Amino acid sequence: MRHLDNLILNTDSYKASHWLQYPPGTDATFFYVESRGGVYDRTLFFGLQAIIKEFLERPVTHADVDAAAALLAQHGEPFNEAGWRRIVDLHGGRMPLRIRAVPEGTVVPTHQALVTIESTDPDAFWLPSYLETLLLRLWYPVTVATISWHAKQTIRRYLEHTSDDPEGQLPFKLHDFGARGVSSLESAGLGGMAHLVNFLGTDTLAALLTARAYYDEPMAGYSIPAAEHSTITSWGREREVDAYRNMLHQFGKPGSLVAVVSDSYDIYTAIRDHWGSTLRQEVIDSGATLVVRPDSGDPVEVVHECLLLLDETFGSTVNRKGYKVLNHVRLIQGDGINPESIRLILERVVGAGFAADNIAFGMGGALLQHLNRDTQKFALKCSAARIDGEWVDVYKDPVTDPGKQSKRGRLMLAHNPSSGEFRTLAVPPGAASATDLALPDGFEDAMLTVWEDGQWGAQWRLAEVRERANAARL
Structure with a gap:
């Protein structure tokens, strides 16, 4: 101003x-x-x-x-x-x-x-x-950089215990979802940039411009195509599977990532019936990695149940450290995420035999505003x-x-x-x-x-x- x-x-x-x-x-x-x-x-x-x-x-x-x-x-x-x-x-x-x-x-x-x-x-x-x-x-x-850094140490600890490539996985494990929840564009830029000291994932475009202007960084962070509820629910409940198929057709290219919020109605039905049955072969044939996003409920319980269902429908491979890595699919949890819930989710995930590779997190208010x-x-x-x-x-x-x-x-x-x-x-x-x-x-x-x-x-x-x-x- x-x-x-x-x-x-x-x-x-x-x-x-x-x-x-x-x-x-x-x-x-x-x-x-x-x-x-x-x-x-x-x-x-x-x-x-x-x-x-x-x-x-x-x-x-x-x-x-x-x-x-x-x-x-x-x-x-x-x-x-x-x-x-x-x-x-x-x-x-x-x-x-x-x-x-x-x-x-x-x-x-x-x-x-x-x-x-x-x-x-x-x-x-x-x-x-x-x-x-x-x-x-x-x-x-x-303070934002500090919160992000401590979250990174927690995620790193679980990756080092369960992943075959902890340092390769780590930079994209915590994504900034916070731009809409802050008090100003300046806060989005400054706080979002502070998060990018530790990670490479963000949806806060102001952070990219701020890093470019003040820290000589041409491109500080990255994102992927992702659905929101309106782009799914506008198809109607009876055509939910068509909304998902459209995401695959638009963005499901070999080697790509595509994130789809899947709990507009029933996350468990979406995984079991739509993704895991009707669209299963299309997901596999696309060559993309599907990232399913739950967005409601208790984060620890929902993530655990979703991993179990994805394992049932897509299967998994046991890595060199003895933990399951899902085939073709991953999860991102962006609702209710804070440093403590990250720890609790990873504790449950690892305790159930899944590698930390399977889950990424999106943090909004707790990263940029709840401080x-x-x-x-x-x-x-x-x-x-x-x-x-x-x-x-x-x-x-x-x-x-x-x-x-x-x-x-x-x-x-x-x-x-x-x-x-x-x-x-x-x-x-x-x-x-x-x-x-x-x-x-x-x-x-x-x-x-x-x-x-x-x-x-x-x-x-x-x-x-x-x-x-x-x-x-x-």
Whole structure:
């Protein structure tokens, strides 16, 4: 929405008054982003590059300052017009900030600094705080990528136990069905792209465009022809089998995949009578793999029963690990899917003697929408300020909630490649910079300067992010 592209107004109202609230003599501030815990004990870092490219690459102009001054005057907030004019005149409208972060795709335990933001102009010391609202929206792609990554670890575990080709199967085992259930096109693009760090299957076209725009990925994900209920039920119940036959005729080519929702009326009749009897030989002769999609009922029970029926009608082959792989057909379950139901379904499937090869999943709301900033308790906090030439620690320590205690000092993240350990460390108050610290033996700086005073320090292609994320294991 073009009327929302003014960076100065991409904040909370109360931020407009904060430049007046710091102690006299303040000329620098230092902030950091962390996950303070949450559902998962580690997060997959992703999405900062997209946010910077979308919002910080475009310089602020005097026209932006004019618009912000007028709106905030009407809104009832003071406005640092002189400070913003100075940024336009002295810095060409580019933000005098230094942003350091772990490389995107890195999996980091919670309670560690993931990003640091510091002012680089003494007269713009207030700027990191002003941009908190914008930068903390990083929580969304990180949380989606984290949910997707943990689901991937679950699926990988079952594939490694039951499949002859676990790594070949894995990239297409969790498909993004979430575009219609999110709050905006931006959410679909950013969240859908975060899922594609871990998998290659998606129906969210906005994710492809977002990956192309921000991470130099020409084609981030793939899909196949698939039926919806309207394309089946428009034939009428009495012609249900004709609807299925049409799908085979239109898309059933040798080596292809075709997905058909089959529970508009009775999934068990559809498998036993239509697919498994009337159309059985047509499925086989097509050379395609039919992917049957249940879409209602208890996912664990329905998937189990459907696999049994497909085995009865199409048969199966026992692989080298002793598990059944269906002939000519597969299942995709997209209703009621979340990280826990994935685990429960796979537990039942494997317990019944079927390889995880037989089932793929589609996840919508639970992937892109059933989450919020508190899913991983994300926070962006000030940890240091320079006042009268001296750096002082800044922190909160609420007696009513120890979990909200914040870190103090100018921070960096150190990593020991041998042990895999991460440590958030603070430099001494007299240090010249946040990286002026002798690291413990075996540790190295885990952060890079990604953005400084309007210039890129490091950028990533999606291929690099994926490689880094895929190498991480629980």
